[in-house]
Amino acid sequence: MQRVLIAIIVGLLLLIGALALAPDSFNMDGDQIAQLVKYGMIAALIGSGVLASQRNLGQAVRSLAIWSLIALALVTVYLYRNDAQDVASRLTAGLIPGRASTFTDAQGFNTVVLYKASNGHFQAEVSINGKNVPMMVDTGASMIALTYEDAERAGLDMAGLSFTSPVMTANGRAMMAPVTIPSLSIGGIERTNIRAGVAERGRMAESLLGMSFLQTLSAFSFEGDELKLRD
Template sequence: MLAVLLAILVGLIALFWSLSGDTDQITTVIGDNAGYLIGLLALGGLYLMASTGDYRGRRGDAIRHAAIWVVIGLALIVGYTYREELRTVVYRVAGEVLPPGHTILIDTTPTGEQAVRLRRQENGHFVARGAANGISLSLLIDTGASTVVLKTADAARVGIDTNALSFTTPVSTANGTTFAAPVRLKSVSVGPLEIRDVEALVAQPGALSENLLGMSFLKRLRSYEFSGDFLTLRG
């Protein structure tokens, strides 16, 4: 029994390692030998099972458990070999099943470039659960807005003194023209994508029903792309 538990432990460690999103760090530590190491872990688990006395007189159990461990080892090696493809499939499935507004990390590169994907809501809009000045906010993606625009209540939440604002900038909304106050946000983020020192506006009370994620954020990304029911932001 001890051998089985040790084998399972080794297998879980190898599985987590091989499918971890931080494979660049793994490569940095062990170079191009990660696949070989996973194979050694699998063989090590098999050796642990064979080197104990748990299976004396139980040849059938030994063969069956050894076969299971061989399959696990092969699955680990295949999983590591095709880890990028598997990760893409996982992200696509997550994008389909998670509620709209969730950001799904779909890509990361050794240089730190990342991408997230948003799914369109039933009303046709893209809404992200982002943050301004580190405070979580719901943000409606609006390429027609020149800047990020916050509701007065949410502006107060992120640390802006709304009593000192001067609403002098005309803004066109679905309800007509209103006035907003220019401000600068320390940071705006969607998932892992963060832009610092962002130009923004604070709308007059009652003028907006949603915070707008406008071009003062979007234009500073590496790119953004609409494709069917998905919006991909790359930074």
């Protein structure tokens, strides 16, 4: 009986320690507190089982210490699961150019980070009407410019295009057709009914993420090999 009580006390101490480790422990919601209580009870039950199965007190204490550390690790992982997701997202974005890393900054703004590709440009995987379209970020472009092929893949109304606006591209002069993109998102930033243009077939090498999107952001900044887009 004494061993069971010791195990319960240790489990409660683990729970208190986990709360102390959490910076926002006093702002936790009901679900988080319930989870911590559950983990504390599990630790107590495991500890009591370990103690009851051990004849040697020293061995029992060592086993209990091991299980206590495991329980504490589980609680810590739960408490910092969002931070771990942010780190994983940033690592993935750094390894795969164009993959956006999304996080909430200290001011509470939704922020997307893009990393410079090997060609020196910032590439982005943009979702247009639910279809992934690779684009290059271009602050010199007054609007989003889609290649004919990308616009077609995104499901825009190609039959209604009217190529009336002349523009200069890397392949020379081309004509653009004004369109409105119903839905566009990059990372956690979403926009609807955004102005864009579609180039004639074969006249652009890649689509450009221009100012008609960038100017809808509260801020964007270049910091070394990072481009930060703040919603």
